Amino acid sequence: MRSFVYISWFSSFLLLILLGSGSLFLWISSDSVPRHPALQVDTLPDLISVREFYANTDAIWGHIPSHDGALLAWWGVKWGHDTVFIGRAGRIDGDGPEVIAVLDGPADTIFWSAFENKLHVVSDGRLWLVDPNSPDRDQWLDVTPRGFQNWEVLKQAPTAEGRNVIMSNDRDPSLVDLYSVRPDGGGKELLVRNDGKTQTWIAGRDGAPRIRVDKAENDDRIYMMRGATDGSWREFARTSPFETLIIGDAPDDGQPIEALDNRGGDLLAFVRIDEQTGAKSVAFSDTKADVAQVLHFSSNPAPGDVAIVRDGYPRYVGLTGRGKTFLHLLHADEGPVDFNIQGTSPDGRFVTLSVSRDEAPFQYFLFDLEASTSTHIANSSFSRHRDELAKTKPVSFVARDGRSIPAFLTLPHGVQPKGLPTVVLVHGGPAERDIWQYDYQKQFLANRGYAVLSVNFRGSIGYGRAFQEAGYGQYGKAMQDDIIDAANWLVSEGIADRSAMAVMGGSYGGYAAALAMTRDPGVFKAAIAEFGVMDVKYQMQNNPFAWGLILDGMNRYFGDPEKTENLQEMTDRSPVSHVDKVTGAILLTAGKEDRIVGFEQSEEFERALKAAGKDVQAAYFEKEGHGYRRWQTDVKRARILEDFLARTLGGRTGNFDLAEIAAKYLN
The missing domain is CATH 2.130.10.120 (Prolyl oligopeptidase, N-terminal domain)
Structure with a gap:
């Protein structure tokens, strides 16, 4: 037993050394050549590793100023863990602020005191006050509000x-x-x-x-x-x-x-x-x-x-x-x-x-x-990859009923925008929207060779009341038509290869991705449905109790689960009800601690697909809820995703990535 513990500890230590930055970093990968003909060109940029996207030990982020601007606190990585650093705002050189403290302990959220240069840290449900001059864990002061759960x-x-x-x-x-x-x-x-x-x-x-x-x-x-x-x-x-x-x-x-x-x-x-x-x-x-x-x-x-x-x-x-x-x-x-x-x-x-x-x-x-x-x-x-990244531009297309639908198109760098393998992204909500921004997920997909179109289907916010209200009651109908019309527009514009298209989304987007495979088989060759609603009736009858005062908004989109006539529509418009129609491959992911859309819906959909002999792959992540926040999950998910899309659409994949081992052992 002692030998096993020693070997495990030594292996973890070795992994940390291998994952470090600079000359000590050992890169092990076996990038695959893309199979899709549009990507078989010499002008493709270098494939950026999963590690650099999602487990970069040089990453820093989230700088926040103290009440008087004298100090900064920010996040970085130390020994494979997200770590809080504190430095002087007045002493910044090429390497960033002068570090005066590194917090020794996990932190979920940080914010400065409103009247003194001390940092609040939320960790494991407790609120701590940290003096940058005494940052050791045993010096943190517990100021958690007393008397509350x-x-x-x-x-x-x-x-x-x-x-x-x-x-x-x-x-x-x-x-x-x-x-x-x-x-x-x-x-x-x-x-x-x-x-x-x-x-x-x-x-x-x-x-x-x-x-x-x-x-x-x-x-x-x-x-x-x-x-x-x-x-x-x-x-x-x-x-x-x-x-x-x-x-x-x-x-x-x-x-x-x-x-x-x-x-x-x-x-x-x-x-x-x-x-x-x-x-x-x-x-x-x-x-x-x-x-x-x-x-x-x-x-x-x-x-x-x-x-x-x-x-x-x-x-x-x-x-x-x-x-x-x-x-x-x-x-x-x-x-x-x-x-x-x-x-x-x-x-x-x-x-x-x-x-x-x-x-x-x-x-x-x-x-x-x-x-x-x-x-x-x-x-x-x-920043070292700035010349290899893709560009996104606003576009629009006309849906089958004449409505203009806004979208954002990201084209991979180094290839002609003709006949490309393509991913259609569907946002969650559905009362949300996509915006133009620097987006890691789009960059990851584009680097693998895929054109990406994110669709603000009717029912999305941001374009006025009439545009949003046009989606009420239209889940699985006109809202879904917009997703299919987006795919057809990409083909008509010559951007997408009709035989190499996937649809992808999370939450409501996961629902729409799965439904596209059951309602409109053959349009997409593959779907990636993440923490999605697979059974609308089940979801509407089991929404979080804490949503009690805001459920009317959900009902406007999906109907009132207290009304019998709405329940039958919910069943008819659910992906789990029509698995027999699926003709392509489906990848499901979900978090096991999801309190909004329980992962049991993805499990049931997976079981039904397997029983029907369909091509389905699933990954369920520990310690994750509705959406993913851990770098370990990001690494595992990215590797699954790039291999799945390479298999179904013919883009690039990095294959084995050393970060996978780190994600497994540094859990």
Whole structure:
């Protein structure tokens, strides 16, 4: 037994050495030659390994500034594990910030204190406070909110004498109550008890609940403001089930409420609402698409700084002086740019962000919006491949009923865009959408030789109420037609080889991918259906109980499971009901801890396919839920995926990757 333990430990140590960066790294692979004729050219870029995509030990990400901008915390990799590093923002060279602390212990989430340069770390359900000057694990201070089973910090205490506002659904999984605790986690006090109708709470500057959103019996949403003097609640706005009103923050007394609002119109606009009269004025709107987002750099009530419209390439509009400074530092007018805010200081002065210009790998920056300066923190470790990456462009096609459907087309680098093996991507939700952005999954597929088309089918958000409502009740029908029409458009444009097409998606996208193989056999040669709904009736009768106040949105798409006539439609439009029609190959993946779409649906679909003698492959991942977060899973999934697509469509695969062994043993 001792010899076995010793060998296992030594093997793991050896794996870590082999997976390290620089000259010590030993690469073992046997890349295959693509079988598809369109890819048998000399101009294909080098195949980028699975390790570099999903298990890169040089990777860094998620830089966030301390309250005064003096320190930065970020994620990196140490001995095969995601690790938190802390460094000085004022001392950055070619290798990044000067590291002053490396946290010795697992971390799920990190955020800085609002009033001191100490870091909060969420680890295994506990909240810890870490002093960068004493980072050893035994020096961490446990400040977990006491007296809770489930909790989330809604608003941090602004000072040491203030109180944190905590959301908890301990009393009822479908309802959230608000409490306050001291910064040390003690002194639990009830702020407001949910009366069974409130979906959302928004706290004011002082941490007290100021705005709430209630669900009415007719499924309207009622927006309530709490008086600053008498504490009474009064209505200031109301929406029907087909309208949207999204409040960004609770304003100070006398200031207007800022929101995204489509009441009385089709598209979401950025508006300001008078809290006394409910009257609204439009601050910014677009004529083609919703205002997707308004950035507020300060965590305290303040006007929105930047509006974002995502119709094709993203467009950014500065709404304040600070917002215009941000866009100037971003050089937002110099071609398409994708950025992600990593963190901000409470006063909004310091902003950290990752920036990808024209789909180049991310660069990381620290902006000082008061001094109007930009500091380059670091480059993504993926930057060495910038000349080998694919480009994505917005496109659209006309569906069979004449509706224009927006999409994004990614073409592999180094080949002619004619007769390519192709993957059609279907997003989840279905009340979601794809956007133009730097996307690892698309880059991975394109590097293997595949054209990729991601489809914003009717029912997707972002293109107005009418476009979304066109999907209500149309799962398995017009929504699915859009996926098939996308495939036919690719062929008609000469981009795709009809005999080498796959459809792929997760959650609702997994449903659509599986259904494409049962409803429209022969259109796609293969499908990759991940954590998908395979039995709509089962799903609608077993949605998470915590969704109690938002299930009406699901019902608009899929029907009411309490109505008998809807249940038969759910059965008829489920992939599991029609396995006999499948003619191609199907790959299923799911997480065993998925609490939204249980992996048992994929299991049952797999059993039915095998019983019918169909070509099916499945992978179920431990420690994963609805979507995958662990690098070990990413590595295993990527290897399965590239081999499956190489077998069915004829693209490239790296075959064996040393990272597979690391993913197995460093679990």
